[in-house]
Amino acid sequence: MIKVEKLKKSFGANEVLKDINVTIKQQEVVVVIGPSGSGKSTFLRCLNLLETITAGHVSIEGVDITDKQTDINKIRAEVGMVFQQFNLFPHKTVLENIMLSPIKVKKIAEEKARETALSLLKKVGLEDKANAYPDSLSGGQKQRVAIARALAMEPKIMLFDEPTSALDPEMVGEVLEVMKQLAKEGMTMVVVTHEMGFAREVGDRVLFMDGGYIVEENVPQELFDNPQHERTQAFLSKVL
Amino acid sequence: MNCVTLSPSVTQFFFRRGERLMDFRFDLIIDYLPYFLRGTLYTIGISLAGILLGTILGLLFGLGKMLKNKILAFPFNLYIAFFRGTPFFVQLLLIHFGLIPAILGTTNGLAAGIFALSLNSAAYIAEIFRAGIQSIDRGQMEAARSLGMNHIQAMRYVILPQAFKRMIPPLGNEFIVLLKESSLISLIAVPELIYWARAFNGQYYKVWEPYLTAAVIYFVLTLTLSFLLSRLEKRLATE
Numbered sequence: 001m002i003k004v005e006k007l008k009k010s011f012g013a014n015e016v017l018k019d020i021n022v023t024i025k026q027q028e029v030v031v032v033i034g035p036s037g038s039g040k041s042t043f044l045r046c047l048n049l050l051e052t053i054t055a056g057h058v059s060i061e062g063v064d065i066t067d068k069q070t071d072i073n074k075i076r077a078e079v080g081m082v083f084q085q086f087n088l089f090p091h092k093t094v095l096e097n098i099m100l101s102p103i104k105v106k107k108i109a110e111e112k113a114r115e116t117a118l119s120l121l122k123k124v125g126l127e128d129k130a131n132a133y134p135d136s137l138s139g140g141q142k143q144r145v146a147i148a149r150a151l152a153m154e155p156k157i158m159l160f161d162e163p164t165s166a167l168d169p170e171m172v173g174e175v176l177e178v179m180k181q182l183a184k185e186g187m188t189m190v191v192v193t194h195e196m197g198f199a200r201e202v203g204d205r206v207l208f209m210d211g212g213y214i215v216e217e218n219v220p221q222e223l224f225d226n227p228q229h230e231r232t233q234a235f236l237s238k239v240l
Numbered sequence: 241m242n243c244v245t246l247s248p249s250v251t252q253f254f255f256r257r258g259e260r261l262m263d264f265r266f267d268l269i270i271d272y273l274p275y276f277l278r279g280t281l282y283t284i285g286i287s288l289a290g291i292l293l294g295t296i297l298g299l300l301f302g303l304g305k306m307l308k309n310k311i312l313a314f315p316f317n318l319y320i321a322f323f324r325g326t327p328f329f330v331q332l333l334l335i336h337f338g339l340i341p342a343i344l345g346t347t348n349g350l351a352a353g354i355f356a357l358s359l360n361s362a363a364y365i366a367e368i369f370r371a372g373i374q375s376i377d378r379g380q381m382e383a384a385r386s387l388g389m390n391h392i393q394a395m396r397y398v399i400l401p402q403a404f405k406r407m408i409p410p411l412g413n414e415f416i417v418l419l420k421e422s423s424l425i426s427l428i429a430v431p432e433l434i435y436w437a438r439a440f441n442g443q444y445y446k447v448w449e450p451y452l453t454a455a456v457i458y459f460v461l462t463l464t465l466s467f468l469l470s471r472l473e474k475r476l477a478t479e
Contacts, residue, residue, distance in 0.1 A: 050382055077388030087383035091401050091476075100397060101387035146383075153387060 001026045001188055002047060002157065007056035009042055016042045018212035020056070029189045031199040031220070034209035035235055040192045043209065044161050047190065048072075048079045060157070077105055080150030084162040086142040088134035088149070094121065095130040098149045106153065113152070120148040124178050140171030144178055151182075158182065160191040196239060200224055208232045268440070269449050275436040280457055282432035286350070287419045287461075290357030294418065295411075297358060298365025305370055316366070323363035328421050332356040336428045353425035353432075361418045368410045372403035405476045412469040416462045423458070433457060 007020040016039045024030050032040045045051045047058060049065055049072050057066050065075050089097050098117035102108040108116075121127045124144040134142055143163055150158060160179065164172040176198050183189055183202045193199060199206050200220045208216045208223065208231075216229045224240070227233045269276075304316035323331065336352035344351070376399050384394035426434035433454050440450035 048386055050386065073385075073388050073390050076386055079386075081383075081386035083379060083383060085377075085379050087377075087379035089380065089383070089398055089402075091405070101384075101389060104393055104397060105388040149387070 001028075001061060002190070003057075003059045004047075005057045007043070007046060007058060008054045009039075009046055009051060010054045015054075016212055017046070017054075020212075020214060022207065022214060022217070024188065024190060026188055027186045028204045029183045029187075029191065029202055030205050030207060031203035032190065032192045032207045032209060033194070033196070033199060033235075034207075034215075038209040039212045040209050041161050044159050044190060044192050047157075047159055048076050048081055050081075073105070077101075077153050078156050080153060080155035080158045082143070082146050082150055082158065082160045082163045084165050086134075086139070086146045086166070088142055088146055090134050093131050093133055094126065094137070094145050097134065097145060098152045101149070102152050116152055117148070120151050121145075123151075123181075124148045125174075138171060139167045140174045143167065143171075143175045147175075147178055147182075157188045157190070160189065160193065162192050162194065164193065164195055194239070196224070208235065210235070265444075265446065265449055268444055268446060269453050272436070272440050272450070272453075275439070276433065276453060276457065279431060279433035279436035280461075282430065282435075283419070283422055283458075284461065286354055286357065286422050286425060286430070286432060287415075289354045290361055290418050290422065291415050293354070293358035294361030294365050294414075297362035299369050301362055301366035302369030302373070305366060306373070320363045320366055323360050324367075328356070328360050329424055329427070331360055332424060332428065335359070349425070349428045349430040352428060353422070353430045357418055357422060357425070360421070361414055364414050364417075365411065368407050368414060369403070371410070372407035373399060375406055376402050405473070408469055408473045408476070412466055415465055415469070419462055419465065420458060423454075 002022075002024040004020050004022045007017055008015065009017040020039075020043060022030075032043065034040050042051055046053055047060075049058075053066050057064055059065065060075055060079065063070055063075065065072060088094075089100070092100065095114065095117050098120060099110070099113040102113040102116065103110060118127060118130065121130055124147060126141060126144055126148070129137060129141060129145070134145070137145065147158075147163075163179070164175050167175065172195065176195060179189070179191070179198070180202050191198070191203070203220045205217060206220050206223045207214050208227075208229070210231050216223060216227065216232045218228075223232070224236065227236055301316050301319060305313055305320060307313040307316070332352065335356045336347055336349065340347045340352045340355065380398050380402065381394055384398040385391075389397070422432065423434040426432055426438060429435070437450035437454040441447060
């Protein structure tokens with residue numbers, strides 16, 4: 001479903017991604033872990049071209065998104081993204097946040113979009129906040145709205161960029177719960193996170209990144225209990 | 241002892257021809273009221289036209305200045321630098337005696353005045369727009385783009401509405417400056433408020449009456465404008 005080949009990304013002279021090769025299958029939940037500055041977020045942001053790619057190829061469902069002919073907006077409409085800082089639109093209500101893109105990008109009728117938005121809000125347990133503005137929500141609620149907003153586009157893939165890192169500890173659970181539910185429903189997910197419990201429980205595969213490379217990848221049990229690489233061991237000994 | 245003595249020119253200014261404040265002639269102001277009102281309408285009309293055109297041009301120039309291509313952005317930079325770096329009065333003279341005759345064959349004070357005000361304020365408004373747009377967190381654009389919106393949609397539905405709210409206070413400042421600067425247009429014989437105040441001064445040799453009246457009218461106009469803008473700001477507030 002996602003195929004990444006020889007991906008490189010530099011910011012000026014600073015090469016953040018050096019040689020990334022990975023394939024992600026449909027319905028797979030891939031969790032990316034690693035120390036800060038290892039390039040995990042940049043890797044994720046390359047998957048929907050929020051970062052321009054310096055070299056290499058990324059294809060999604062067989063379409064090379066690095067090809068200049070590809071309409072990236074079409075691809076992005078099918079790849080949902082959830083950000084660390086939520087990035088809800090503060091001038092719009094919760095419901096408007098969710099309905100905006102389906103109406104403007106997918107040209108869905110307003111009534112239909114409202115119906116979908118309300119059912120998604122129900123799914124994330126926030127139907128009573130439909131008419132609230134984002135500023136009045138807690139961090140956990142904001143992130144659940146952000147997930148509902150991404151789901152409203154009916155994406156085939158969901159990217160999560162440290163979705164719980166900006167949350168107070170007591171709110172992490174409610175967001176992870178929604179993500180677990182999503183994984184259970186068969187969503188293809190790529191999750192950058194520091195939540196090792198989530199990685200172990202929900203991940204089909206864990207990628208450990210360091211210094212711009214994928215150093216090690218394996219099923220969670222193997223990677224956490226029996227890490228092969230020295231750097232993986234060093235990292236895990238610090239976080240577990 | 242010397243230090244309390246007023247210089248002759250100052251005493252002349254205050255006391256020549258009986259122009260003391262205690263001789264203030266309200267009756268002359270009442271007589272002149274129709275002219276003041278007509279002038280005020282001109283001032284309001286010119287200022288509104290300047291605000292409207294200046295805002296539209298300012299938005300375009302602001303977007304132009306933000307172009308990533310340095311060569312394409314250069315004319316906008318130059319424009320903004322010129323209109324911010326030279327006096328409005330000089331610009332007014334250039335437009336009145338140079339630009340408008342070159343286009344229309346003859347000059348027209350009203351057109352020159354509105355044109356000069358619009359072009360001048362557009363330079364400042366362009367900077368206000370640019371600052372407003374750039375003050376919006378990058379994450380907003382990224383979220384909009386990640387939902388499949390193109391750049392224009394993201395600007396229109398996500399960035400500009402938020403930026404606009406932040407632009408209201410500096411725009412209000414600019415509109416007030418514009419309203420006051422419109423008084424300089426009297427110098428190219430456009431019959432706005434100060435034009436009639438000067439006519440009053442010439443006709444009756446009175447200073448306080450016409451100019452204080454004009455000052456009060458300008459003050460009421462700018463107060464009204466800032467009141468309207470603060471209302472707008474409150475209406476756009478979310479929580």
